[in-house]
Amino acid sequence: MYKYVFRRVYQLIIVFFLFLVSSYVLFDAIPGNAFQNLLLNPDLPPEAYEQVIKLYGLDKPLSERVILYIGNFFQGDFGYSYKHFPRTPIELIAERLPRTLMLFAMVNIIAFYTGFLIGKILAWRRGSKSETWITVTSVFSYTIFYPWWALMMLWFFGYKLNWLPIGKFLYPEKWYDAPYDSDVIFVSMIKFTLVVSVVQILVYIYTRNIESLSLRRNVRFISLSILAILSILYWNSGDLAIQKPYAMDIAYHMILPIFTVTVVAFAGTALLTRTTMMEVMKDDFILTARAKGLSQKRIRDRHAARNALLPVVTSFIFTIVTIIDGSVLTETIFSWPGMGQLILDAVLEEDIPVAMASFSFIGVFALIAHFIADISYAYLDPRIRIQSQG
Amino acid sequence: MNILEVKDLDMSYRTIDGEVEAVKKVSFTVKEGESFGIVGESGCGKTSVAMSLLQLQADNGKITNGEIIFNGKNIVGLNEAELREVRWSGISIVFQGAMNSWNPVVKIGEQIREAMREHYPDKTKDENTKKIIELFDIVGLESSIIDRFPHELSGGMKQRAVIALALSCDPKLIIADEPTTALDVVIQDQILKEIRKVQDVLGLSLIYISHDIAVIAEMTDNMAVMYAGSIVEMGKTSKVFSDPKHAYTRMLLESTPSIVGPKKKLRSLDGEPPSLINTDPYCLFSYRCPNPDDNCQNRKIEMKLTKIDTDHYVDKCCVNCG
Structure with missing residues (x-):
């Protein structure tokens, strides 16, 4: 089994590497670049545009850029967003x-x-x-x-x-005037959902071996009720009591898309x-x-x-x-x-x-x-x- | 004491072409501790009889008439919950093709335990496991097989485990529906011996269904020959073999080679089994009868078993001809 897992991981790394290279090449194949609209501005001299291109390294040939990008990628450096300049892609994704x-x-x-x-x-x-x-x-x-x-x-x-x-x-x-950022609320909602699902799965797995069917059903029902009570208590305690109305607001907005x-x-x-x-x-x-x-x-x-x-x-x-x-x-x-x-x-x-x-x-x-x-x-x-x- | 009494059982399948009368006016009794054989060619209704006994027929199949009296109680027309009690703890089945009788993703032990849990809800897991090991011992399996998955077992082992499964809820009657079909000859013999042994040790009644008349001879006390959904001859196995009265039984016997006695040419039966859709009540064998008399040829005599000797019944039409 370990051997199998190891082999799969090894394959995945190769696939990922190919994925990175081909994605980069495909993006590069799109005509134009992110800064071309600078050329449309009559107040800017064309030199300014070239300066910007040079600054971002877009003047280098494709092969060099791919190698550079992948090298940086594996060092954890994803560069900066062109459009939201001081922010990094990781910040945006987060x-x-x-x-x-x-x-x-x-x-x-x-x-x-x-x-x-x-x-x-x-x-x-x-x-x-x-x-x-x-x-x-x-x-x-x-x-x-x-x-x-x-x-x-x-x-x-x-x-x-x-x-x-x-x-x-x-x-x-x-x-x-919310005391929290919406992302904080999202993160605590995700944490909560994750913990609840994991506990539910654990309850299911651990009660699987109970021989009597009615006992098994009762144990499951009781543990899920306890879980429900605990989650109500959890959302009414400390920090989360303040977060609750905001979380409810988000949940309300989620109903229709879901x-x-x-x-x-x-x-x-x-x-x-x-x-x-x-x-x-x-x-x-x-x-x-x-x-x-x-x-x-x-x-x-x-x-x-x-x-x-x-x-x-x-x-x-x-x-x-x-x-x-x-x-x-x-x-x-x-x-x-x-x-x-x-x-x-x-x-x-x-x-x-x-x-x-x-x-x-x-x-x-x-x-x-x-x-x-x-x-x-x-x-x-x-x-x-x-x-x-x- | 009769453990099972089947009276005038009719069962039919609804199809696009019409009602297929798979079982027609079948009556027989099985005594306690006895083994009863049902023999016949493919499609003659053997398995349909077995399935009717537990009312496990396909959704389009329906028992239209008759009684099945098991342990003094008619089980035709019981509701699902009452039937579930009879199933396995009253009558259990060893299915044909043990390869597919096991759920591939559940361990053998768990599949047996599951049946026990249903019928003995108060037993603990350890008690159940202990009993399974005892049963495995009887059928000649190692106790470690409890934790195996079905695909890890050979065909013979699976069939042995199926027998253990059939015994798990202390049934009074076991139906063995061609239990050796998919196995090679050596294993077949072992399994047959195993079934005999189990029957002797536990004093069970057995219904043995097969197309192999030699196996029936070896395994059973009484037997019935089925043709086109009806029993055409029934009686003590020794009597049916030594003095077959129905032409079809004779043909079956002559189509099987014997290793003793003079060499004889094997005979085969011409023609095909008749369609069972919307049949009339007259003898369905007359189309294939080797020497029919006038009554037979004109199809005048209704099918009905007649007693010709103690413990020997044969279809009326064939008493004289054949």
Whole structure:
């Protein structure tokens, strides 16, 4: 297993290196550069423009620049943003990332769970009327033209009903004399969500070995209740009591984007789960499980859904990268100033250091996600575990 | 004492082309501690009978008539919860093709324990594990297999483990549905011996389903021959073998080579099994009967088992012809 992990890490480093080089070359291939609009200013002599180009090292040939950039990159120097000069790309990312992370981590987790849940119920109720209707609805929401859908949602919930805010991630007037920066709030929200999810997973893992089913259910219920009470206490203590109203404001702004993206994103998972699970349900071990006298729910969850999980997790891993880059479309439509907008602006303005830093950040994340996927396959399917040892 | 009594069981599958009557008016009884064999060609309804006993038939299958009296109680028409109690702790099944009877992602021990947990909710994990080790001992498996995944076992080991699984909830009746189909001959023999041993040691009743008439001869006390969804001959195994009355039984016997006695040419049966969609109540074997008499050819006699001797029943149509 260690050998396997080592080999994978080694491959990932090479892939990442190639990714960096090709990204840089591609950015360079875009015609023009970030400072060309200086030439349009009649008050500036052309020498000034050349001076600036020289200052940023853009006069050097491409090969030299690539080597320089990658050398600096691995020393942790990402340069300065061309457009927000004194700020570094890392500062910009540090500001934008928590916003995107919070929103899209939520979206992905909710979409995955609802998708998987609905998919397995659909497969289990094959042939019923509700199955037909939900499947048709899922196909509809899977194929819907996303920008139109997002605008419709904004119009309906934000304008017509006026229940939810139209865009932005906070009400500026509320934050006028806020003691905290919005990023601080985002970070504590992320920390909280992370801790809660980890505790939930731990509760699930540790109660798995309780033999009696009713006891297991009760233990899980009680521990989740304790967790809920603890989190209420947590948000009412010390610093966080002051942060709470602001966190609530952000959460309120998150409802509409989460709902809109989830409606589109869950359908893919649901349909995939439905198909794979229907395949699994034909297998003989499902018949064995029924003959053993197990309950329908247990056969569905433990035997059918568990075996259908692998392809679903694979597709989930591929979409997980959107946690970082955000959907550029979503962020634009909902005016959510996160990573997606940062990348879009950086590319349009040819702010190469920022674009490169964001892209390499996404690259690292994607590679790590795939690495985790490989390892989780081994956990999900013991047959892969054996092969990977050899 | 009869552990199982099946009376006039009808079962059909709904398909696009019409009702497929897979099991027609099947009646038989299994006594306590006895083994009962069902033999017949593919598609004759053997497995459908087995599945009806636990009501595990596919969604489009339905028991339309008849009673299944298990341990003095009719189990046809019970609701899901009542059926779940009968399943495994009353009647358990050793399925055909043990390769696929195991969930590939759950350890063997856990899959057995899961059934025990359902039927004996008060037992602790250690008690269950102890019992599994005892069962593994009976079927000749090492106790370490509890922590193995199905793909780490050979076919024979899997089938042994399936037998242990079938025994885990102390059933009164075990249905062995072609348990040796996917195994090589040597392993087949071992598994058959294992099943016999288990039956003797635990005093279980057994229904053995196979297309291999030789195995039936070896394994069972009483047997039934099925053809096109009906039982055409039934009786003591020794009697059916020594004096087969139905033409189909005779053909089955003649199609199997014997290692004792004079050399004989093996016979094969012409024609194909009939379609079971919307059949009439007359003898379905008459199309393939080697020497039909007038009644048989004109298909006038309804199918019905008739007693011709103590413990020997044969289909009415074939009493005279064949």
